[in-house]
Amino acid sequence: xxxxxxxxxxxxxxxxxxxxxxxxxxxxxxxxxxxxxxxxxxxxxxxxxxxxxxxxxxxxxxxxxxxxxxx
Amino acid sequence: xxxxxxxxxxxxxxxxxxxxxxxxxxxxxxxxxxxxxxxxxxxxxxxxxxxxxxxxxxxxxxxxxxxxxxxxxxxxxxxxxxxxxxxxxxxxxxxxxxxxxxxxxxxxxxxxxxxxxxxxxxxxxxxxxxxxxxxxxxxxxxxxxxxxxxxxxxxxxxxxxxxxxxxxxxxxxxxxxxxxxxxxxxxxxxxxxxxxxxxxxxxxxxxxxxxxxxxxxxxxxxxxxxxxxxxxxxxxxxxxxxxxxxxxxxxxxxxxxxxxxxxxxxxxxxxxxxxxxxxxxxxxxxxxxxxxxxxxxxxxxxxxxxxxxxxxxxxxxxxxxxxxxxxxxxxxxxxxxxxxxxxxxxxxxxxxxxxxxxxxxxx
Numbered sequence: 001x002x003x004x005x006x007x008x009x010x011x012x013x014x015x016x017x018x019x020x021x022x023x024x025x026x027x028x029x030x031x032x033x034x035x036x037x038x039x040x041x042x043x044x045x046x047x048x049x050x051x052x053x054x055x056x057x058x059x060x061x062x063x064x065x066x067x068x069x070x071x
Numbered sequence: 072x073x074x075x076x077x078x079x080x081x082x083x084x085x086x087x088x089x090x091x092x093x094x095x096x097x098x099x100x101x102x103x104x105x106x107x108x109x110x111x112x113x114x115x116x117x118x119x120x121x122x123x124x125x126x127x128x129x130x131x132x133x134x135x136x137x138x139x140x141x142x143x144x145x146x147x148x149x150x151x152x153x154x155x156x157x158x159x160x161x162x163x164x165x166x167x168x169x170x171x172x173x174x175x176x177x178x179x180x181x182x183x184x185x186x187x188x189x190x191x192x193x194x195x196x197x198x199x200x201x202x203x204x205x206x207x208x209x210x211x212x213x214x215x216x217x218x219x220x221x222x223x224x225x226x227x228x229x230x231x232x233x234x235x236x237x238x239x240x241x242x243x244x245x246x247x248x249x250x251x252x253x254x255x256x257x258x259x260x261x262x263x264x265x266x267x268x269x270x271x272x273x274x275x276x277x278x279x280x281x282x283x284x285x286x287x288x289x290x291x292x293x294x295x296x297x298x299x300x301x302x303x304x305x306x307x308x309x310x311x312x313x314x315x316x317x318x319x320x321x322x323x324x325x326x327x328x329x330x331x332x333x334x335x336x337x338x339x340x341x342x343x344x345x346x347x348x349x350x351x352x353x354x355x356x357x358x359x360x361x362x363x364x365x366x367x368x369x370x371x372x373x374x375x376x377x378x379x380x381x382x383x384x385x386x387x388x389x390x391x392x393x394x395x396x397x398x399x400x401x402x403x404x405x406x407x408x409x410x411x412x413x414x415x416x417x418x419x420x421x422x423x424x425x426x427x428x429x430x431x432x433x434x
Contacts, residue, residue, distance in 0.1 A: 007224065008158075008161075008223075008224025008225050008226060009221065009224055010161075010225070010365055010374075010379075011299075011365070012216060012299075012302060012303070012306060012307075012365075013216075013221050015306075015307070016216060016217075016306070019307065035156075036156075037077070037152075037153075037154050038080075038294045041077065041080045041294070045309060045311060046307055046309070049307070049308075049309065062156050
């Protein structure tokens, strides 16, 4: 499973990092740390578009860990 | 960040927000704002720069309550939703410069992206040329983004840091109340007012402030951004934000028709010129600056309200850039490009490309 730390970055960077990892084809499961609600929404939309699911694993204040799974 | 579903951030939500902004902007024109300028973040920040004497262009001096409302509306929305987070420290001086260059470009065209859309909805076909320039500038920005461009991470800051820019807005509002416009006078206390020109045309204070607050609130929730709309289309083939932008034009067009504010044509358009080269180039420069900074002028104000001091620095850069623009003869007028506008666009594009290349990070 690939892990990405996108904390402190604002979109489109977290979205670009997520998309790059999903399209690399090496992992079916990707975990991303973000700290901006807009990024979670954006990554969710980008994932849905190319057939991946987003699950919010944990949320602590501003920080969230989301998991992307290939459908 | 709370885990509740944010309806405004759905595509339906962003379309509703776009419709509301278009409608309310058209209404502001009906209530007294300049034609095709219901809300123009660049023009209004320029007017604020004039009102506090940073430039002395007599026709564009007024503290626009819409700007204050946009920031404070976003602040309220962010605090209620848990999105408020004081953050900053991501390349501040470069963001200031990007703000300056963005408004210098926007004032060569005569409007921010919002006004480009409102000009289109009012029948000013020069806006089409400007929007093509905007799209081209944002497209160049996406090339940098694809190649690792990033201004780097921001850090958490003490809460007060996030309140500084909203408090500045409150300060401007207080100044306006202490030194209100006196009919026939171009100065009230320490504030400058316009006796003629766009700066003299404005909706009543409460309408401007109230509509600004409403738009700030819903735009914060929906992440409405005109730059993001085109950027996401180019980068991700996503039309989510773009649908909101189209909705803005549709609503403003319909409202303009109903209110008799639709006047199609290229020539004689209000607060506009018909020099296609500089309409295109000005917005090209502005579009690239918005893309490199991560948001259109409106979105930067909403992020400022969320506690993002990097966005606030961009907004302050815009106010400083507006002053430079008018002091140095860079801004256009109805007659065409300003005497030094073309050279400013040339130099500005070079600086933007340097910023783009200098901030590429290795994967």
